Amino acid sequence: MESKYTPALFEQKLSSFWESKGFFKGVVEKDKKPFCIILPPPNANADLHLGHAMYVYEDIMIRYHKIIGDNTLWLYGTDHAGIETQFVFEKHLKKEGKSRFDFERNVLFQMIFDFVAQNKNNMKIQLQKLGFGLDYENTKFPMDENIVKIVYATFKKLFDDGLTYRAKKLVNYCVNCGTSFSDLEVDYEEREGTLWSIHYPLRDGNDTITVATTRPETLLGDTAIVVNPKDRRYKKFIGKHAIVPLIGREIQIIADESVDMKFGTGAVKVTPSHDHNDWELGQRHSLLNIQVIGTDGKMTKEAGAYAGLSISKAREAVLLSLKEKGLLGEEKKHMHRVGRCYRCKRVIEPLPKEQWFISIKPLAAKAIDAVKKGEVEIYPKRFKKELIRILDNFIDWNISRQIVWGIQIPAYKCTEMRSNTCREAKGWFVAPEKPSKCPLCQSLLFHQDEDTFDTWFSSGQWPFVTLQTSGSEMYNHFYPTAVMETGHDILRAWVARMLMLGLHVTGKVPFKTIFLHGLVRDKKGQKMSKSKGNVVNPLEVINTYGADVLRASLMFETKEGSDVVLTDEKMIGMRNFGNKLWNIGRFIFMNRSVISKDVSTSVEMTNNKTLEKLKKELEDVKAAYKKNMDGYLFGQVLGDLHAFTWHRFADVYIEELKEKLKLGDSEVQMTLEKAFLECIVMLHPFIPFETEALWQVFKGENESILKQNV
């Protein structure tokens, strides 16, 4: 046995050993308690990063439950991550001087498909390096034919249940990415802008009304001016008409309580087509929607003389013309939040667009009910309230994306509309498989919606689509899954949606427990990001210290749900612990073969007392272990085991029993060996490689901790 534990000598070998034994292969064992975790699918578009290393929580649970004899399944799959992946791929294209517009839809799709296939394999190898006991044989991908089929069925069900609708609404559109985004995909940034005052002449008389705006170019699409009904300054204007400068449109001055009298001039120009608030206002007051900015980021023909200009050029031109006409008032610097595309960082343009939406209210109501009833438990507990709040405030979900890389929406538009049913449905119908004719009017003229689903629409169904495509036996046995473990940052985007869709489609919660982990931070407590240059590459850590050290470092000194600080000091500490553990094992093993010699009775007496004390203390440790493992207090467990094995078992008991052990006292030998093996069994979920290596030293090369029950 080496005097130091050398991860490189064992980790690779043990990974293959576990795989060859099929320990983690998902097999239904009806007589055992099912314990299933679905891996939050990593995006198949890049290398492993520290966020993926956080899957260690799941591996800990899986290994723990496997050891205590449950029927475990940790189901593996990767995500297509629609926009993310297409964005990454387009960056590759750009390097070659190409763009997505150079390719046909199906060619581009195939290219991305190949790119992803390569990454999927890469990802698998890297996850194995971390020692993750996933079922790598049965892997899932959202674009697998059988998964798409279920996703289509879900959409059809929602459509038939009247929970989807097609509507023209303001969407968050990125003119650079060429697609709309959901509200969750918009980043906001505090920016200094300018607040301009613009005078609008009234139609009758010589008065003017002055509005304040940060977006003068949208004035071309104004369809009203609104003031607060309580505002004395403007009471006399309500109901009158003003003239939109430059374009000469007559618009009405209306009253609405939503206007803040203290802000700007207290009078607001309303452009329903280009601002979320104005859109709402427009709906309330039945205003016209005039779109002056197009999806290409240029002014539309509605913008008259300004048509074809880019947004910023149009702004300059509008300001200049206003100035010339003496209609431009004061300019003020103004801090405001600007929505930006979370991918390309370009300013998000609110634009009216016809899209598919899901009515959330009825879905959310079921989910809230389930959470309140405790059908889903949430750790840490404080997120329960937050989850309910999230579900309560969920607005209708825009699921259409104008990108190629995704699951194409199985909605068809009949262009002929020969029957009344067809006309009532505005020609839209949903079919799981491409039909030969319009089921509403039998017309042969129809086409499929070009748009693809929002990634979260398919990943929101992940727990049941992955199990259903694994066979009904698997689904019946393992669904609902035991635990959904993920970061609290995607509680809204993912967890809430899985709950809603899972409940609606299967009638059951998709998981019984939600366990949320925190973020990994650096020494200074900052988030890790490429731009800050403080990113820790898990693969480098594995090369330097081994996977066990990385895993233990992510777990040591953490509290459930709080952020993890990963520092070199901690990793060195964990490496030292690994070394200590190795040497405890080595010392006990070395003395195992010492032949028993006569030991004086007086010493025997004290030893017996010590042995009894050790046994008693170990029983306490085991009891606390079970309690805390079942309570998801993994940081606590590792801390306790660290303290016990090192500072009690080694520093106190082995030191006290050292002489007897060397003399070959068989009772001491046996007790220490038994206690040590129990320690490494408990440590195994945290430090799988080293504990397995030690186990094999004692039990033989073909043995495994995973095969025995405690």
Next chain:
RNA sequence: GAAUCCGUAGUUCAGUUGGUAGAACGUUGCAUUCACAUUGCAAAGGUCACAGGUUCGAGUCCUGUCGGAUUCACCA
């Protein structure tokens, strides 16, 4: 603006029904032909952010203040 979390040793953090402040790392001293120097033994180091309150007793419960973080909403 609202909600949630946090403020404890030089540093990172534990402290689960309220009962004498803990660990790791770092620092300092000592030990060494010993399974392990990636070691062992020991020491120093804290007005538990601040101010009130409840209590026999508060790091822990309540209120407020200050400081930090996150999330949500709004910003014409």
